[in-house]
Amino acid sequence: MTSRNKKNILLINPWIYDFAAYDLWIRPLGLLYMGALFRKNGYHVDFIDCLNAYHPQLKSHTRIKSPKRYITGHGKLPQERIPKPQALKGIKRNYNRYGITPDIFAYELESCCTPDLILVTSMMTYWYPGVFEVIRITKQKFPAVPVVLGGIYATLCPEHAPKSGADTTIGGAGEKQLSTLLSNFFGHEPSYSPDPDDLDSMPYPALDLLPRKDQFPILTSMGCPYDCTYCASHLLTDNFRQRKPERVVDEIQFWHRHFGVSQFSIYDDALLVNPHEMAIPMIREIIKRGLTCQFHCPNGLHISQITPELSKLLHRAGFSTIRFGFESSNPVTQLNTGGKVNNEQLQAAVRYLKEAGYKSEDIGIYLLCGLPGQEAAELRDSIRYVQLHGARPIIAEYSPIPGTALWDAAVHGSRFDLEGEPLFHNNSLLPCSSEELTPEMYNDLKMMTRGR
Ligand code: B12
Missing domain, CATH: 3.20.20.70 (Aldolase class I)
Structure with a gap:
C-alpha cells in the first residue's frame, strides 16, 4: 500500500438551517463527485450526511424522529427548533435545524477514520449557518486537520464564505481544483484528472456512500x-x-x-x-x-x-x-x-x-x-x-x-x-x-x- 492509499478524506454534507425545508430529492451530488475523484486517485473516502433523515440513532431519540412516510425518495426531514440568527430576529416564524442531531454528528465524527483532509459542501447561500456550525464542531474535534469549503454558497458569496472557519474556501467546479488540492495538502500530483470539457471523463459520483440508496x-x-x-x-x-x-x-x-x-x-x-x-x-x-x-x-x-x-x-x-x-x-x-x-x-x-x-x-x-x-x-x-x-x-x-x-x-x-x-x-x-x-x-x- 502506498502512502497515498493511507490518506483519509472526509466529506461532510452540512445541516440545513431554515424556516422550512423539505427533501425534494436533495442529495449532495457535487460533494460526491469530489469524493469519486479522490477515490480514483487512490484515497480512502468517508462521508457524513447531516441530512440523513433515517439515521439509526434517530430511532432512540426522544425529541427528534425520522419521518414516518417516505415517498420515492422525497419527504420530510427531521427537525429541531433552534434560536434565530440575529438578522432574522424580527421574522415571526420558527427557525429550525434540519437533519441529524449534533450528538449524532459528534458520534459520526468519532466513528470515521481520522481524516487527513475534510471537504465540506454548501448549497443555498442562505443555508450558510448550518455550514458554519459543522465546520466549528469539526474543527473542535480535529483542530489540526485542514477543512476545505466548496459548493454553491462558496461560489456565489466569495467574500462571505471565508468567514466559515474553514482553512480554505474554493469557488467553482471542484474538479478543476483537484490538482491544487492534492499538491497543497499532500504534495501529490493527481494520477487521474478529468477533462473539464468532457463530462464523461468524470468518474461516477460516489453515490454508494449515501446512507439510503432509495x-x-x-x-x-x-x-x-x-x-x-x-x-x-x-x-x-x-x-x-x-x-x-x-x-x-x-x-x-x-x-x-x-x-x-x-x-x-x-x-x-x-x-x-x-x-x-x-x-x-x-x-x-x-x-x-x-x-x-x-x-x-x-x-x-x-x-x-x-x-x-x-x-x-x-x-x-x-x-x-x-x-x-x-x-x-x-x-x-x-x-x-x-x-x-x-x-x-x-x-x-x-x-x-x-x-x-x-x-x-x-x-x-x-x-x-x-x-x-x-x-x-x-x-x-x-x-x-x-x-x-x-x-x-x-x-x-x-x-x-x-x-x-x-x-x-x-x-x-x-x-x-x-x-x-x-x-x-x-x-x-x-x-x-x-x-x-x-x-x-x-x-x-x-x-x-x-x-x-
Ligand atoms: C438540482 C438543484 C436543486 C434541487 C436539489 C439540489 C440538491 N443538491 O439537493 C431542487 C430541485 C430541490 C432545488 C430546489 C431549489 N433551488 Co436549486 N438548484 C439545483 C441546481 C440546478 C443544481 C445543483 C447541483 O447539484 N448541481 C450539480 C453539482 C455537481 O454541482 P455542485 O453542487 O455545484 O458541485 C460542484 C461545485 O460546486 C464544487 N463543489 C461542490 N461541493 C464542493 C466541496 C468542496 C470542498 C469543493 C472544493 C468543491 C465543491 O464541485 C462540484 C463539481 O463541479 C442549482 C443550479 C446549478 N447549476 O448548480 C440550483 C440552485 C442551487 N437552486 C437555487 C434555488 C433558488 C432553488 C429554490 C429556492 C428554487 C425555488 N424558488 O423553489 C429551491 C430551494 C429548495 C429548498 N428550499 O429546499 C439557486 C440557488 C439560490 C441560492 N440563493 O443559493 C440555484 C443556484 C439555481 C438558480 N436559480 O440560480 N434545487
Missing part, C-alpha cells in the same frame, strides 16, 4: 445555454456541456443493477436542450435496455423543447415528476427575464404531454413569485392561465442571487440588506416582493394553485 441524482449536462436574469447557472459553470447519452444510460444501469436503485432525480439546468443529441437518444436507450425506473425532474425543464415525440418518450420511459420553468404568463416578464418561453409554447406543450398520457396534475408549471417590482395581479393571472390550459401551477418563491442580471434591481427593491447578509436571500422571506404582495395575499395565491 433515489440517486443524475447529471446529463452542466450549465445552460439560456441566460435568464434570475438564474445563477452561468456563474456556477463556464459553458453548457452535455454527456454522451449512452454513457448516461450506462450510469443509470450501473446504479440500477448494482444497488437496486430505480428512482433517479435529474439535476440538470437544461436536460431537454439539443434533444436530438441528448434527451431523445438517451430515453430511447433507456427503453431499449428495458430499464424500469422512474425519473424525477424537480428542477424545471424547458417547455419550448417539448414536442409530441419527446412527450411520448418521456411518458414511456417513466418520467413521472415533470416540472417546467414558465415563471409568468405576462409576455413582458417573459421577455425581460430572458425570453426562454412564450404562452403559445406552453399551450402546445401541455397539449402534447396530455396526448402522451400525462394528466393535468402531473404537469407542474413553476411560476416565479416575488420578482422585484412584480404585482400580485401578474401572479393571479399566471395561475389562472396555467389552470385554464390544463396544467398545475406551482409557486416558486424568488431567491435573489449575487452576480445575476437581476441582482441590482433585487438589492434596490428589497426591504432587506441583501448585499450585507446572505440570510436575506431566503426565498421564503419573499425578500424582493412589493408591499402590495402581503403574506395574506401570498397565502391566497397558494390556495388558488390548489384550486381553492
Whole structure:
C-alpha cells in the first residue's frame, strides 16, 4: 500500500438551517463527485450526511424522529427548533435545524477514520449557518486537520464564505481544483484528472456512500445555454456541456443493477436542450435496455423543447415528476427575464404531454413569485392561465442571487440588506416582493394553485 492509499478524506454534507425545508430529492451530488475523484486517485473516502433523515440513532431519540412516510425518495426531514440568527430576529416564524442531531454528528465524527483532509459542501447561500456550525464542531474535534469549503454558497458569496472557519474556501467546479488540492495538502500530483470539457471523463459520483440508496441524482449536462436574469447557472459553470447519452444510460444501469436503485432525480439546468443529441437518444436507450425506473425532474425543464415525440418518450420511459420553468404568463416578464418561453409554447406543450398520457396534475408549471417590482395581479393571472390550459401551477418563491442580471434591481427593491447578509436571500422571506404582495395575499395565491 502506498502512502497515498493511507490518506483519509472526509466529506461532510452540512445541516440545513431554515424556516422550512423539505427533501425534494436533495442529495449532495457535487460533494460526491469530489469524493469519486479522490477515490480514483487512490484515497480512502468517508462521508457524513447531516441530512440523513433515517439515521439509526434517530430511532432512540426522544425529541427528534425520522419521518414516518417516505415517498420515492422525497419527504420530510427531521427537525429541531433552534434560536434565530440575529438578522432574522424580527421574522415571526420558527427557525429550525434540519437533519441529524449534533450528538449524532459528534458520534459520526468519532466513528470515521481520522481524516487527513475534510471537504465540506454548501448549497443555498442562505443555508450558510448550518455550514458554519459543522465546520466549528469539526474543527473542535480535529483542530489540526485542514477543512476545505466548496459548493454553491462558496461560489456565489466569495467574500462571505471565508468567514466559515474553514482553512480554505474554493469557488467553482471542484474538479478543476483537484490538482491544487492534492499538491497543497499532500504534495501529490493527481494520477487521474478529468477533462473539464468532457463530462464523461468524470468518474461516477460516489453515490454508494449515501446512507439510503432509495433515489440517486443524475447529471446529463452542466450549465445552460439560456441566460435568464434570475438564474445563477452561468456563474456556477463556464459553458453548457452535455454527456454522451449512452454513457448516461450506462450510469443509470450501473446504479440500477448494482444497488437496486430505480428512482433517479435529474439535476440538470437544461436536460431537454439539443434533444436530438441528448434527451431523445438517451430515453430511447433507456427503453431499449428495458430499464424500469422512474425519473424525477424537480428542477424545471424547458417547455419550448417539448414536442409530441419527446412527450411520448418521456411518458414511456417513466418520467413521472415533470416540472417546467414558465415563471409568468405576462409576455413582458417573459421577455425581460430572458425570453426562454412564450404562452403559445406552453399551450402546445401541455397539449402534447396530455396526448402522451400525462394528466393535468402531473404537469407542474413553476411560476416565479416575488420578482422585484412584480404585482400580485401578474401572479393571479399566471395561475389562472396555467389552470385554464390544463396544467398545475406551482409557486416558486424568488431567491435573489449575487452576480445575476437581476441582482441590482433585487438589492434596490428589497426591504432587506441583501448585499450585507446572505440570510436575506431566503426565498421564503419573499425578500424582493412589493408591499402590495402581503403574506395574506401570498397565502391566497397558494390556495388558488390548489384550486381553492
Ligand atoms: C438540482 C438543484 C436543486 C434541487 C436539489 C439540489 C440538491 N443538491 O439537493 C431542487 C430541485 C430541490 C432545488 C430546489 C431549489 N433551488 Co436549486 N438548484 C439545483 C441546481 C440546478 C443544481 C445543483 C447541483 O447539484 N448541481 C450539480 C453539482 C455537481 O454541482 P455542485 O453542487 O455545484 O458541485 C460542484 C461545485 O460546486 C464544487 N463543489 C461542490 N461541493 C464542493 C466541496 C468542496 C470542498 C469543493 C472544493 C468543491 C465543491 O464541485 C462540484 C463539481 O463541479 C442549482 C443550479 C446549478 N447549476 O448548480 C440550483 C440552485 C442551487 N437552486 C437555487 C434555488 C433558488 C432553488 C429554490 C429556492 C428554487 C425555488 N424558488 O423553489 C429551491 C430551494 C429548495 C429548498 N428550499 O429546499 C439557486 C440557488 C439560490 C441560492 N440563493 O443559493 C440555484 C443556484 C439555481 C438558480 N436559480 O440560480 N434545487
